[in-house]
Amino acid sequence: MYNIEMEDIDPEKTYDLIVLGGGPTAIGCAIYAARFALDVLVIGKIFGGLIATTHLVENYPGITSTSGQGLMEMFKDHMNSLHIPYITDEIRSIEKTSDYFILHSFFQKFKAKSVVIATGSERKKLGVTGEEEFAGKGVSYCATCDGPFYKDKTVCVIGGSDSAAKEALFLSQNVKKVYIIYRGEEIRAEPINKKRVKANQKIEIIYRTNIVEIKGDNNVRAVIFDNGTEFEIDGVFIEVGSNPNSDLAKHIGIKTNNKDEIIINRTSETNVPGVFAAGDVADAPFKQAITGVAEGVIAAYSAFDYVKKMNIEY
Ligand SMILES: Cc1cc2nc3c(=O)[nH]c(=O)nc-3n(C[C@H](O)[C@H](O)[C@H](O)COP(=O)(O)OP(=O)(O)OC[C@H]3O[C@@H](n4cnc5c(N)ncnc54)[C@H](O)[C@@H]3O)c2cc1C
Structure with missing residues (x-):
């Protein structure tokens, strides 16, 4: 993977776009962003996302049958062919300044003119006695x-x-x-x-x-x-569903619905200009890798449009 290390990050550099996530939505978004010539960085906690945990994917158009891991290996190769930088880290908060966004992880900060949140979801717990006690023991x-x-x-x-x-x-x-x-x-x-x-x-x-x-x-x-x-x-x-990883978004005033999903429009915009969202963290009723990728691609185009207008104003 075109992985970059923390020490290679210039804290003063402002990326055109930072994509948060390591699943199909984030990588699909980054591929398009790179082809739009945006200076893009992907930050993901774990590469592969949820789809990498399934043994069989038979509904991704163009690929008759593969494993989730296999699908994400193909995404990785595509990302590498475009030299898109990927850093393994977890963003804990987003701060908005007048011109850009500052994304904070535990040890590092990153600056960007626009952000796509593609942080997916966490598996839901059943919430019964014994579930926590026996996690990893059955x-x-x-x-x-x-x-x-x-x-x-x-x-x-x-x-x-x-x-x-x-x-x-x-x-x-x-x-x-x-x-x-x-x-x-x-x-x-x-x-x-x-x-x-x-x-x-x-x-x-x-x-x-x-x-x-x-x-x-x-x-x-x-x-x-x-x-x-x-x-x-x-x-x-x-296997009782999942909860969207939208806390980051809520802290900067991004609107979510009653399921904690980020509300987006047809161009993957949130209510905060410059922040876009896509995939399982967003409010589409049907969530799959292909639908996440589609929303991620639309988010890349919207970010491109946003950054282009921002650059003209400068
Ligand atoms: C068992 C199972 C089988 C499935 N089978 C299929 C199938 O056959 N076909 C299909 O199309 N879909 C399938 N799905 C659905 C599919 O997995 C999801 O729709 C898809 O993975 C959503 O992609 P995503 O990138 O939006 O989110 P995710 O895949 O959840 O990825 C989110 C990414 O964000 C990262 N992240 C989270 N928080 C942060 C943070 N704060 N900072 C940085 N990174 C962060 C995570 O580490 C992860 O890499 C299946 C799901 C399950 C559970």
């Missing part, structure tokens, strides 16, 4: 990362989304049995994944059921259903 939020530890064991996936279905399908390759435990009447997976789940002998769906507690000794041993049943299990994979 409770997981990533089947691709932790699934291989459950060879020939019995596990459950909590949730009914397409992501939950895909997690169950991935786990079924290795484990003895996977239960999908879902509070609704019917899982909401893409039809192709729903069909795969239903045809998979190792997967069983338990509907209309909530987990109220996770129990164990050193590791998870059981979950308790809301009807009081104690259900023996070796691993619990929680």
Whole structure:
């Protein structure tokens, strides 16, 4: 990766654009920004983003089938071919001055005329007794990362989304049995994944059921259903959605909706001039890599337009 080190950062330099994030939205945005000849820097906490945690991506146009990690390797190659600088860091606050933005990480500060926030989201917790205690000891939020530890064991996936279905399908390759435990009447997976789940002998769906507690000794041993049943299990994979990483934005007065998503318009503008947002952190109802990339690309164009006008005024 065209990674730059902290010591290579000139704290007095003002970038045209700083893109926050290391997922598909941020990298898609940076690729377009570089091609618009903007002086762009990408700052991401962890390269790859959420998509890098899934084993199978079959809906990114032009790529029939790959892993999330594989997709992001392609993004990285594209970014490198344009010599886009990427720095691994976490931005903790944004400050607005009259002419530019100052972005603060723990040890460093960065200046930019415009900012794109593509910080995605964090996995939601289930919020039940035992979840925190057994995190990493049988409770997981990533089947691709932790699934291989459950060879020939019995596990459950909590949730009914397409992501939950895909997690169950991935786990079924290795484990003895996977239960999908879902509070609704019917899982909401893409039809192709729903069909795969239903045809998979190792997967069983338990509907209309909530987990109220996770129990164990050193590791998870059981979950308790809301009807009081104690259900023996070796691993619990929680896939109940995510919360947007929008705190940074809120601190500079950027408007969010009641789900804490950043409100953007069709040109990815926020209510604060010069700050744009895109991808899972923003307020689109349907969130995928391709939709995030599209919003990121629009944000790059809007930033280009903003910086061009700003330069004329100077
Ligand atoms: C199990 C699962 C399967 C999925 N399968 C598919 C699929 O098949 N196809 C598909 O298109 N989508 C899929 N998705 C959805 C897809 O992963 C997301 O829509 C996509 O990753 C959103 O991209 P993003 O760049 O907006 O956010 P993210 O991918 O979440 O990336 C956000 C980035 O911001 C960084 N960051 C956060 N805070 C800061 C900060 N303060 N400073 C610096 N960096 C920060 C993070 O480290 C991360 O790199 C799946 C999701 C899950 C959970």
